[in-house]
Amino acid sequence: MKRMYAWISMICMVAGLVSCNLNMPKEKNTSYETLTVKKQDITVPVKYSAKMKGRTDVLISPQVSGQLTRIAVTEGQQVTKGTVLFVIDPRNSQLDLEAAEASLDAALASESSAKQELESTRNLFEKKIVSQYMLTDAENAYKHALAAVKEARATVNRARVTLGFCTITAPVTGIIGEIPVRTGEQVSPGTLLTIVSGNSNMDAEFSVTEALVEQMVQYGMSTADVDKYIASLPVVTFVMKNGTEYPHKGRITSMTGVVNASTGSLSCKASFPNPDGHLYSGIQGTIVLPYAEKDVIVIPQKAVVRLQDKSLVYKVQADSTATAVDVTVEDVGNGQECIVTSGLNVGDKIVTTGANNVKEGQQVLFAEEPEK
Numbered sequence: 001m002k003r004m005y006a007w008i009s010m011i012c013m014v015a016g017l018v019s020c021n022l023n024m025p026k027e028k029n030t031s032y033e034t035l036t037v038k039k040q041d042i043t044v045p046v047k048y049s050a051k052m053k054g055r056t057d058v059l060i061s062p063q064v065s066g067q068l069t070r071i072a073v074t075e076g077q078q079v080t081k082g083t084v085l086f087v088i089d090p091r092n093s094q095l096d097l098e099a100a101e102a103s104l105d106a107a108l109a110s111e112s113s114a115k116q117e118l119e120s121t122r123n124l125f126e127k128k129i130v131s132q133y134m135l136t137d138a139e140n141a142y143k144h145a146l147a148a149v150k151e152a153r154a155t156v157n158r159a160r161v162t163l164g165f166c167t168i169t170a171p172v173t174g175i176i177g178e179i180p181v182r183t184g185e186q187v188s189p190g191t192l193l194t195i196v197s198g199n200s201n202m203d204a205e206f207s208v209t210e211a212l213v214e215q216m217v218q219y220g221m222s223t224a225d226v227d228k229y230i231a232s233l234p235v236v237t238f239v240m241k242n243g244t245e246y247p248h249k250g251r252i253t254s255m256t257g258v259v260n261a262s263t264g265s266l267s268c269k270a271s272f273p274n275p276d277g278h279l280y281s282g283i284q285g286t287i288v289l290p291y292a293e294k295d296v297i298v299i300p301q302k303a304v305v306r307l308q309d310k311s312l313v314y315k316v317q318a319d320s321t322a323t324a325v326d327v328t329v330e331d332v333g334n335g336q337e338c339i340v341t342s343g344l345n346v347g348d349k350i351v352t353t354g355a356n357n358v359k360e361g362q363q364v365l366f367a368e369e370p371e372k
Helices: 002-019 091-126 132-165 210-216 223-232
Strands: 034-036 039-060 066-071 084-088 167-169 174-176 194-209 237-240 251-255 265-273 284-300 305-307 310-316 322-326 328-331 337-342 349-351
Touching: 039 174, 039 265, 039 337, 091 132, 132 167, 194 284, 223 251
Parallel strands: none
Antiparallel strands: 034 349, 039 194, 039 284, 066 084, 084 167, 174 194, 194 265, 237 284, 251 265, 284 337, 305 310, 310 322, 310 349, 328 337
């Protein structure tokens, strides 16, 4: 009886499964997302290491020797043109000026005496009392006195200039750099007191590859044409080392005409406005130059499978199977796309989403089943 009940139960289960067969879901093959390769134009952000420099960085050194009696500024201070920076003991220069002024007074007195002597001798000559020789001698004495006055005046002016050198002022508007000297030290014309960085406009110095320059500037262009081309280049961006993007855009202002033999690059400058003084001479960062790539193959990065040192893309064959092909790609900097320089042709169909899960020879496209 137990064996009979077991058979009856099994028959009931089979009958139930058969009756439910119409409601059981069928497995459906899903196609992978694909893309047909074509060419297009795209702007690629090319990045170069750069260093900021004030357009008018001026080294401040004394033009006279003496004891430094006053430092009127501090490091990092913003100054305007004409601001007093340093004062050197002026007493020796003041004494030299006073001595020069005294010599000028003496020269003026001698010039006055020589003039009177000449006038007297000329009157006597006209009365034929003295000879031509005496008149000529008086004229020469007067000329000598005039020359002595000119020399004395030049000495006075030179002494005044030297005295003025004792007070050193800012030649440009800018920011004070490091001050390596201290009050009381002896300084001379070879002593570096500080650097005033004219920071109203800053130049970012960087180097570009010779190959890029050849693409940008046509061979045989005149200097004027190159200048016009540089002026037409798009604005550039400066990114700080911490990743912060400087809010003001800059423009490339110059490219040297000499290629560095060791690096194969050319030095360039990009000028940036610095109205808020946030840029300092010497800071480093990255110049981002938007470079237009025309008529190139662009594909999504998700379509590229990285395998050690290779980059693979799965190309869809006529029978809907996938075949891996080696490609050479360049990053375009937007985190989503890349340029294919070799391995694909216009019209090729490739797998995009899910490419990492595809296997060689796997069918990736399936015909849609008609709805019932």
